[in-house]
Amino acid sequence: MHDQIVDHLIKLKKHAVFHPDSGLHLFQFSEVRQNWLGVCKWGNNGMGLGQKFAKNLLKAFNGFYSNFGDESVTSSSHIEKLTLVGSGIGRDFISDFTTNLMLEFLLNYTQDFARSYLDAKQRKIFSVRCAFDADLMVWKPKHFELPYFYKGDREEDFILLTPIDIL
Numbered sequence: 068m069h070d071q072i073v074d075h076l077i078k079l080k081k082h083a084v085f086h087p088d089s090g091l092h093l094f095q096f097s098e099v100r101q102n103w104l105g106v107c108k109w110g111n112n113g114m115g116l117g118q119k120f121a122k123n124l125l126k127a128f129n130g131f132y133s134n135f136g137d138e139s140v141t142s143s144s145h146i147e148k149l150t151l152v153g154s155g156i157g158r159d160f161i162s163d164f165t166t167n168l169m170l171e172f173l174l175n176y177t178q179d180f181a182r183s184y185l186d187a188k189q190r191k192i193f194s195v196r197c198a199f200d201a202d203l204m205v206w207k208p209k210h211f212e213l214p215y216f217y218k219g220d221r222e223e224d225f226i227l228l229t230p231i232d233i234l
Contacts, residue, residue, distance in 0.1 A: 068233070072168045078201055083128040093204060094121035096167040101227035171197040174211045177228040181214045191215045193225045 079093055166173070174197055181190045193213050196206040213225035 068165075068169050068172060072165060075168055075199065080128045082204065083125045091121045091125065094124045096120075096163055098163060099166040099170060099227065101225055102166055102173065102229055170195070171209065173227055173229060174209070174213070176230060177213055177226070178211045180228055181212060185214055189214055191223060191225070195225075 082093065174195055190212045192210055193215070194208045194210050196208045198207045198209050199205075200207050211225070213227075215223045215225050218224050
């Protein structure tokens with residue numbers, strides 16, 4: 068998963084270098100509230116990584132981190148160093164960032180678990196934007212059969228599981 072995340076970042080970095088004034092949305096990541104891994108005192112509706120993070124990352128890819136993907140100091144790139152791109156990037160950064168970039172994997176994992184261990188009445192079909200189309204540079208939706216719960220007034224939301232070895 069780490070290599071896939073780094074590969075995705077390298078593609079985004081190339082876009083940022085050649086198109087620094089466009090594609091800001093590609094570097095913004097919402098909170099994936101269905102996995103409950105964030106660091107939030109009052110629930111799971113964090114702010115995610117918005118425009119400030121995106122601008123700082125674009126600037127870093129065109130400056131200080133212009134060698135991301137081609138480092139000579141270590142044998143591979145590490146996303147952890149991107150936490151240094153600007154002030155205000157909290158400790159929740161890694162979970163927001165990686166959960167967004169590996170969301171399709173987590174959805175497939177959860178779907179496989181749900182189909183194996185849950186009754187049909189405990190699962191529902193959800194459409195989730197999780198598949199990145201590198202040619203179009205957009206996130207596309209896919210359908211998954213997932214466990215769910217009621218958030219209130221019978222509004223439903225899916226549950227996202229994370230394998231223990233990733234935690």
